[in-house]
Amino acid sequence: METKRTRIIAIDGPAGSGKSTTARLVARKLGFTYLDTGALYRAVTWLALHKNIDLSDEDTIAEAARQAHFEIDSATDKTRVMVDGRDISEAIRMQEISNNVSVVASYPKVRQLMVSLQRKLAAHADVVVEGRDIGTVVFPDADIKIFLTASVEARTQRRMAELREKGVEISFEELKRDLIERDRKDSERASSPLRKADDAIELDTTELSIEQQVDAIVEAFQAQHVA
Numbered sequence: 001m002e003t004k005r006t007r008i009i010a011i012d013g014p015a016g017s018g019k020s021t022t023a024r025l026v027a028r029k030l031g032f033t034y035l036d037t038g039a040l041y042r043a044v045t046w047l048a049l050h051k052n053i054d055l056s057d058e059d060t061i062a063e064a065a066r067q068a069h070f071e072i073d074s075a076t077d078k079t080r081v082m083v084d085g086r087d088i089s090e091a092i093r094m095q096e097i098s099n100n101v102s103v104v105a106s107y108p109k110v111r112q113l114m115v116s117l118q119r120k121l122a123a124h125a126d127v128v129v130e131g132r133d134i135g136t137v138v139f140p141d142a143d144i145k146i147f148l149t150a151s152v153e154a155r156t157q158r159r160m161a162e163l164r165e166k167g168v169e170i171s172f173e174e175l176k177r178d179l180i181e182r183d184r185k186d187s188e189r190a191s192s193p194l195r196k197a198d199d200a201i202e203l204d205t206t207e208l209s210i211e212q213q214v215d216a217i218v219e220a221f222q223a224q225h226v227a
């Protein structure tokens with residue numbers, strides 16, 4: 001019996017472009033599963049730090065990731081991430097992880113593992129997958145590709161609000177510097193840099209509310225499926 005191919009909505013963009021909230025809500029609206037791939041790179045970074053692996057040691061980090069069992073559940077409002085049965089959902093959002101994840105995510109051996117894990121995780125249901133290389137590398141044949149952008153000021157504001165909710169106070173200028181630095185590392189790395197796929201729809205969200213972003217993506221997806 002021929003199995004029906006699942007539908008895939010790929011959402012990429014820089015840090016703070018509203019990807020996570022948007023992807024989660026688009027998934028909810030369409031009844032799709034949501035997959036936050038950044039959480040997986042954060043989980044590998046947590047694993048490396050937890051095991052005291054030198055962060056410049058690509059081989060040992062990749063080997064530790066290969067041996068680990070990752071679970072991710074984004075059905076509720078917060079993504080739950082487990083490594084070898086241990087819940088690290090809160091730990092992966094700490095600043096120490098944010099500061100080190102770009103280097104871990106730059107390693108081709110780590111990316112290779114994560115890409116195959118992401119394809120497995122997305123194989124059984126219709127999904128909204130969010131990250132940096134989803135439309136270009138992980139799912140180049142996704143049903144629809146969205147590339148979210150927003151001014152660096154708007155992105156910094158959003159990150160500040162998110163952190164404030166968690167009780168973390170950080171200055172606007174410091175956060176802006178962090179974002180610019182992370183953008184630079186994510187875009188300039190040799191292996192699968194952050195870049196808009198040629199056939200992606202670019203959506204500048206600087207002036208958009210979350211509802212407007214979500215509606216724009218849902219409409220674009222539905223329009224393609226009617227066409």
Ligand code: DC
Nearest residue numbers: 037038039041101102105131132133
């Ligand atoms: O979206 P986020 O901030 O949780 O992502 C964490 C880091 O992981 C980010 O610096 C870039 C990296 N990442 C990646 O390289 N590829 C992805 N598909 C998702 C995230």
